[in-house]
Amino acid sequence: MTLRTFCRCTLATLFMGCLAVTGLNAQAGKSLTFGFVPGPYSDLFKKAVEPDLVKQGYKIEIREFSDYVQPDLALANGGIDANLFQHLIYLTQFAKDHNLKLSPVIAVPTAGQGLYSRRIKSIDELKRGDVVTLSNDATNLARTLRFLAKLGLVTFKPGISPTTASEKDIDQNPRGLVFKLLEAAQLPRTLDSATASVVNGNYAIAAGLDIHSALKLETLDEETKNVFAVRTQDLDQPWVRDLKAIVQSRKFAAVIDDPKNGFSSFQKPQWLLEQDKAARKK
Numbered sequence: 001m002t003l004r005t006f007c008r009c010t011l012a013t014l015f016m017g018c019l020a021v022t023g024l025n026a027q028a029g030k031s032l033t034f035g036f037v038p039g040p041y042s043d044l045f046k047k048a049v050e051p052d053l054v055k056q057g058y059k060i061e062i063r064e065f066s067d068y069v070q071p072d073l074a075l076a077n078g079g080i081d082a083n084l085f086q087h088l089i090y091l092t093q094f095a096k097d098h099n100l101k102l103s104p105v106i107a108v109p110t111a112g113q114g115l116y117s118r119r120i121k122s123i124d125e126l127k128r129g130d131v132v133t134l135s136n137d138a139t140n141l142a143r144t145l146r147f148l149a150k151l152g153l154v155t156f157k158p159g160i161s162p163t164t165a166s167e168k169d170i171d172q173n174p175r176g177l178v179f180k181l182l183e184a185a186q187l188p189r190t191l192d193s194a195t196a197s198v199v200n201g202n203y204a205i206a207a208g209l210d211i212h213s214a215l216k217l218e219t220l221d222e223e224t225k226n227v228f229a230v231r232t233q234d235l236d237q238p239w240v241r242d243l244k245a246i247v248q249s250r251k252f253a254a255v256i257d258d259p260k261n262g263f264s265s266f267q268k269p270q271w272l273l274e275q276d277k278a279a280r281k282k
Contacts, residue, residue, distance in 0.1 A: 035083035039202025109266035111201025114214030128176030130195035136181035
């Protein structure tokens with residue numbers, strides 16, 4: 001190798017190294033906007049995720065939305081970079097219905113639905129004519145009806161898939177309950193007039209309800225645990241990998257497990273349960 005060739009190679013190597021460092025610094029200084037709806041997940045993010053993102057050089061902004069529709073639309077059109085408010089089934093269905101290219105990053109501990117009441121102390125007290133309010137969006141309605149079916153309050157018509165069931169697919173309603181459908185955010189307010197309501201965990205907590213006061217609590221499966229969502233095109237971005245690594249860290253788990261933070265009663269995703277199990281074996 002001649003001296004001239006060596007110098008050219010060295011300069012090229014240094015140049016590429018500078019480009020790499022510049023790229024990393026640009027990524028670390030990136031401004032990221034996260035979207036949430038009322039409830040505990042913005043607090044979970046602020047306590048368990050945001051501090052480490054800031055330490056890594058990211059600038060964080062938070063936007064609050066009042067319903068389950070706008071956060072995904074804002075994500076798709078670039079108004080925000082990620083959101084945390086929905087389970088996988090809702091994300092998949094909403095993206096399909098609106099032709100959006102959105103993808104999950106990782107699931108987080110989640111507060112499930114609860115059947116709440118200020119009029120009765122047990123579901124055994126439910127009787128004919130009692131009004132029970134439910135979420136009116138298709139995905140959460142099907143989820144709620146599955147919950148009520150497990151409680152023995154409804155059955156489905158033959159051949160109906162519980163994953164897509166609506167109020168029209170109810171076969172048996174042995175208590176003679178009257179179901180009224182409303183926007184999910186409005187359900188806590190109906191407890192002053194309805195006999196009971198099935199409220200999503202985020203709206204229950206936002207309304208000041210103690211989730212342990214529910215007559216019954218939903219047991220979540222993996223597809224009904226909330227996920228961070230991003231645009232599909234961003235899945236391989238360094239900041240998305242950083243976000244996922246923070247959520248998978250033991251520091252994140254410690255914040256979740258600390259009773260003072262209010263998340264210790266949330267139902268953990270399977271990956272976190274397995275991580276906890278491995279940590280206990282050490």
